[in-house]
Amino acid sequence: MAGESLIPATPKKVSTMQQIATATLPLSQAASTATPSATSAISMEQEINPWEAQAYRFDLAARKLNLDQGIWKVLRYPTREIIVHIPVSMDDGSIEVFTGYRVQHSIARGPGKGGIRYSPDVTLDEVRALASWMTWKCAVVNIPFGGAKGGVICDPKKMSQGELERMTRRYTAELIEFIGPEKDVPAPDMGTDEQTMAWIMDTYSMHMRQTVTSVVTGKPVNIGGSRGRREATGRGISVVCDEALKHLNMPVEGCRVIIQGFGNVGSNAAKLLAEKGYTIIGIAEYDGALFHPDGLDIPNLLSHRGRAGSINGFTQAGAQSVDKHELLSRECEILIPAATENVITSRNAASLNCRILCEGANGPTTVIADDILEEKGVFIIPDILANAGGVTTSYFEWVQDRMGYFWTELEVNQRLDRIMADSFLDVIAYSTSHEVNNRIAAYMLAIDRVAYTTKQRGIYA
Ligand code: NAD
Numbered sequence: 001m002a003g004e005s006l007i008p009a010t011p012k013k014v015s016t017m018q019q020i021a022t023a024t025l026p027l028s029q030a031a032s033t034a035t036p037s038a039t040s041a042i043s044m045e046q047e048i049n050p051w052e053a054q055a056y057r058f059d060l061a062a063r064k065l066n067l068d069q070g071i072w073k074v075l076r077y078p079t080r081e082i083i084v085h086i087p088v089s090m091d092d093g094s095i096e097v098f099t100g101y102r103v104q105h106s107i108a109r110g111p112g113k114g115g116i117r118y119s120p121d122v123t124l125d126e127v128r129a130l131a132s133w134m135t136w137k138c139a140v141v142n143i144p145f146g147g148a149k150g151g152v153i154c155d156p157k158k159m160s161q162g163e164l165e166r167m168t169r170r171y172t173a174e175l176i177e178f179i180g181p182e183k184d185v186p187a188p189d190m191g192t193d194e195q196t197m198a199w200i201m202d203t204y205s206m207h208m209r210q211t212v213t214s215v216v217t218g219k220p221v222n223i224g225g226s227r228g229r230r231e232a233t234g235r236g237i238s239v240v241c242d243e244a245l246k247h248l249n250m251p252v253e254g255c256r257v258i259i260q261g262f263g264n265v266g267s268n269a270a271k272l273l274a275e276k277g278y279t280i281i282g283i284a285e286y287d288g289a290l291f292h293p294d295g296l297d298i299p300n301l302l303s304h305r306g307r308a309g310s311i312n313g314f315t316q317a318g319a320q321s322v323d324k325h326e327l328l329s330r331e332c333e334i335l336i337p338a339a340t341e342n343v344i345t346s347r348n349a350a351s352l353n354c355r356i357l358c359e360g361a362n363g364p365t366t367v368i369a370d371d372i373l374e375e376k377g378v379f380i381i382p383d384i385l386a387n388a389g390g391v392t393t394s395y396f397e398w399v400q401d402r403m404g405y406f407w408t409e410l411e412v413n414q415r416l417d418r419i420m421a422d423s424f425l426d427v428i429a430y431s432t433s434h435e436v437n438n439r440i441a442a443y444m445l446a447i448d449r450v451a452y453t454t455k456q457r458g459i460y461a
Contacts, residue, residue, distance in 0.1 A: 001370070003248060003379070004213070005042055005166070005295050005450045009172070009317055013041070017332065017365060022120045022179060022418050023073075024387075025337065026063070026179070026217050028451065029225045030192065035377065037325045037387070038072060041288045042443070044314075044345070044346075044347075047342075047345060047367070048341070048342040048345065048366060049089070049125055049344060050125060050126050050129035050130070050341055051125035051126070051128045051129040051305070052125075052367075053129065053132060053363060053367050054128075054129040054132050054363075055076065056367050057367070057439065057440070057443050058075070058076060058132070058443060058447065059266035060078075060440055060443070061443035061444045061447050062075075062076075062447055064436060064444055065444055065447060065448060065451075066435065067447065067451060068150060068451070068455070070459075071451045071454055072149060072399075072404045072453060074448060074459070075135075075447065075451060075454065077132055078103045078104060078105040078106075078132065079098070079104050079106060079107060079127055079167050080103070080104040080178070080255045081101070081102075081103045081104075081124065081128070082101065082102045082103070082172065082175065083099065083101055083106075084099070084100045084102075084174040084175065085097050085098070085099055085100075085103075085120065086098045086099070086100050086152065086167055086170045086171050086174060088163060088166050088167045088170060088220075089166060089172065090173065091162060091163060091164055098152050098153060098154050098167055098171075099153045100150065100151065100152035100171045100174070101124055101150060101152075102127075102148065102149075102150040102152050102178060102179070102184070103124075103126045103127045103128050103131040103148060103149055103150070103176050103187075104146070104147075104148040104178070105131035105132040105135045105146065105147040105148060105149075106132075106135040106146040106147050106183055106450060106454075107184075108146055108161065108450055108453045108454045108457060109138065109139065109144055109145060109146055109181075109449070109450060109453050110133075110138075110143075110144035110145040110146055110184065111145060111146065111180075111181065111182055111183055111184055111185050112145070112146045112147060112148030112184035112185065113133075113134055113138055113145035113146065113147065113148060113184070113185050113187070113394065113395075114130065114131055114134035114147055114148040114186065114187065114189075114330065115150070115186065115187045115188055115189025115190075115192070115218075116148060116149075116150035116151065116152070116171075116186050116188070116189055116192050116196070116200075116392040117130070117150070117151040117152075117188070117189040117190045117191055117192065118151070118152050118154050118156040118191030118192050118196075118383045119151070119153070119156075119171065119190055119191050120153060120154065120155045121153075122152065122153045122193050124152035124344040126151065126355055127149050127150065127151045127340070128149075129150075129363065130149035130189075130362055130363075131147050131149040132147055133147065133149075133362055133384055134146075134147030134149055135147025135362065135386075135446070135450060136384045136443060136446035136447070136450075137384040137385075137388045137391055137446070138154060138388075138391060138395075138444070139372075139424055139445070139447075139449040139450050140148075140383075140384050140385050140388060140426075140427065140442050140446045141388045141391070141392050141419050141420070142389070142419075142426075142444055142449065143395040143419075144391060144409065145185070145391070145394075145395065148186075148395065149189070150171075150186055150437050151174075152167065152171055153188075155432060156191045156192075156329060158395050159205060160213075161195075164196070166267040168196055168199045168200060168203070169199055169200075169202075169203045171212070172199070172200045172203040173203060176193070176204065176207050176270070179204065180204070180211070180212075180215055181212060181214040181215055181242050181398070181401075184202065184233070184345060185215060185216060185217060185248075185394075185398060186200060186215075186216050186217075186229060187218040187390075187391070187394050188218040188299060188385060190263075191342070192288055193218075193307040194218060194219060194220045194225065194230075195220075197217070197218045197220075197225075198218045198219055198220055198223060199293070200216045201213060201214065201215055201216050201219055201223065201224070204216075205402035209313075214397075214401035214402050217229070217394035217395075217397040217398055218394060218397070219397070223319065224391055224397070224399060224400075224401045226394075226396050226397035226400055226407070226412055227406070227407065227408065227409040227412050228393055228396075228409045228412035228413050228416065229390075229393045229394065229397055230268070230270075231263070231268045231395075231432075232390050232392065232393035232394075232416060233264065233265045233268065233269075233360070233389045233390035233391050234264070234265055234266070234268025234269035234270075234271065234272055234360075234389070234411075235268065235272055235387070235413065235417075236387065236388060236390065236392065236416060236420045237269040237272075237273075237277060237336065237338075237358060237379060237386055237387065237389065238269060238272040238273050238387015239363060239389070239416075239417050239424070240332065240381050240385060240386050240420055240421075240424050241257075241273060241278070241334055241356070241358055241381075241396035241418040241423075243420075243421055244334075244356050244358070244379060244381055245423070245425040245427070247287075247424075247428060248355070248356070248379060250333065252276060252277045252278060253277060254333075255277075255278050255279065255333045256278075256279050256281045256332040256333050256334070257270075257273055257278050257279065257280050257281065257282075257329070257332060257333065257335075257368075258280075258281060258282035258283075258284070258327060258328065258334070258335050258336070258354070259280065259282070259283050259284070259331045259336045259338055259360075260283075260284040260324075260327075260335075260337045260338060260339050260343060260361075260364075260425070261284070261285070261337070261338035261339030261340070261360065262283050262301075262305060262311055262326060263338070264283050264340070265338040265360045265361070265370035265387065265390075266283070266336065266338035266339065267298075267302060267369060269336055269338060269360055270283065270296075270298045270301075271299070271302065271440075274295070274299075278296040279333070280295055280296050280298055281294075281295060281296070281331060281332060282296075282322070282327045282332070283288070283301065283311060283368045284324040284327045284328065284339075284434050285310065285311050285312075285324065285357050286339070287310055287311075287312060287324075288310070288311060288324060289314045289321065289322050289324040289327040290311055290314060290319055290320070290321060290322070291320050291321075291322045291327060291330065291407050292319040292320070293318070294318060296316065296319060299317065300314075300316055301316075303450070305379060314428060324327070325348070326342075326366065327354055328344075328348065328351075329348065329351040329352060330353060332353065332358060333354065333355050334354060334355070334356045334357075334358055335352060335354035335356070335357050335358070336359075336360045337357075337360060337361050337365075338360030339360060339361055339364075339389075340359050340361055340364070341362060341363040341364060342360065342363065342366055343361070343364050343365075344357070344364055344366065344369045344373075345366045345368065345369050345370060346364040346368040346372065347398060348369075349368070349369035349372035349373055349376075350372050350376070352378065353437070354378060355378065355379060356379045356380075356381065357373060357378050357379070357380045357381070357384045358381040358386050359380070359381060359387065360386060360387050361383065361387070362381075362383050362387065364383065364385060365380070369437050370437075370439065374437055379438070380437065380438050380439055381424075381438065382427075382438055382439040382442045384443070384446065385423055385427050385438075385442050388420070388423065389416055389420055391404075392416055392419050392420070393412060393416055396416070421445070426445060427441050427442045427445060428441070430442075430444055430445045
């Protein structure tokens with residue numbers, strides 16, 4: 001599908017997001033009419049609504065592409081939104097009802113693909129935004145999937161394994177006709193893991209009367225998971241950081257990195273970057289932060305966190321405990337938010353002190369913060385590119401499950417490295433030829449690919 005485009009690659013005038021927004025007519029009511037700027041009086045609630053942020057960026061990129069108005073409307077909204085109320089027998093004998101969602105944004109380029117999030121803060125708008133980001137992410141790395149996402153409003157930390165298993169199985173059963181290897185393939189996200197995927201695979205397989213491993217990805221390796229999947233998002237981040245340094249003519253030696261979030265994405269990024277010679281000077285977690293000007297000992301920190309369940313209490317000569325918010329503003333070459341959405345906003349963007357912002361998390365930077373960072377000259381590697389290593393290896397897992405033949409970790413990693421490096425260069429080429437920032441370039445590239453396929457398939461009935 002590479003190279004297929006609805007538009008010619010003609011250079012256009014340089015535009016910041018703000019200039020693009022004001023220079024073109026708003027199509028949508030919500031995001032476009034606001035044309036927020038760093039100084040406007042937009043409320044924090046509006047600023048951090050992930051669906052509005054997604055829609056705003058989509059509209060900007062669609063305008064730059066001169067996207068056909070009909071296709072614009074098709075791609076702006078999700079194809080399907082499912083809400084389920086899930087009754088669960090709790091350990092104390094009571095019955096609790098949890099609300100869950102599955103949003104399928106687009107299946108134009110292949111089955112829906114996207115994680116399932118368990119969190120007390122899940123909202124339909126958040127799941128909608130995450131589903132559409134999955135569409136754009138899969139298109140940026142050019143894998144044959146659409147975009148979907150799921151979520152259940154619950155606090156997994158307060159639930160027993162038995163309660164989580166029953167909730168997961170009932171959620172799966174409620175969605176049984178909407179998911180499947182050729183329909184929609186879930187994966188883990190915040191609050192879910194390999195075990196959750198094993199329960200979903202088993203429940204789906206029981207209903208189908210046969211083992212169907214390719215219904216989910218991110219499974220344990222012994223039941224159809226892919227080698228390298230666990231580290232894949234962090235690995236992809238390390239590859240795009242390498243590419244960004246090459247692009248900006250900066251050396252790896254002496255490259256200082258600060259990472260927010262030490263979960264799957266953040267800890268694997270830290271480990272792989274440290275192995276490549278980057279200096280990880282700071283790690284922020286929800287309950288504390290660590291700083292070492294000469295570099296934290298990441299393997300030891302991982303062992304400590306494994307034992308203690310927290311980065312707090314870690315001892316290394318020269319390492320200091322610091323404020324988790326203030327750490328993000330310290331001087332570094334690369335800042336990697338790898339925790340959650342909306343951590344870089346109008347409130348703290350001006351204080352950042354990094355050359356490169358590599359978005360490990362989905363949606364960590366708000367639209368207003370984007371403008372501020374652009375003025376500061378920060379080079380952004382946007383989420384739909386930077387953290388696409390996870391879904392790329394999920395694609396490998398789906399392929400391997402369907403073949404029934406499994407690759408070595410080296411094969412997985414080599415294929416992942418090539419896709420991530422090529423995708424970085426694709427985004428940079430788009431950014432250069434259309435004279436837009438990296439984020440809008442990534443959206444334009446993705447929208448262009450999805451729009452091309454949507455037009456080619458045509459609108460049914
Ligand atoms: P995770 O639950 O394994 O880790 C998140 C970590 O961030 C946890 O250690 C948590 O304590 C910490 N955290 C949460 N809020 C924080 C805050 N405000 N400040 C500092 N630390 C905080 O989740 P993950 O899988 O690593 O996902 C992290 C982000 O990356 C999410 O936005 C997710 O959607 C995105 N993402 C994950 C993958 C993947 O393969 N896991 C792929 C693409 C994108």
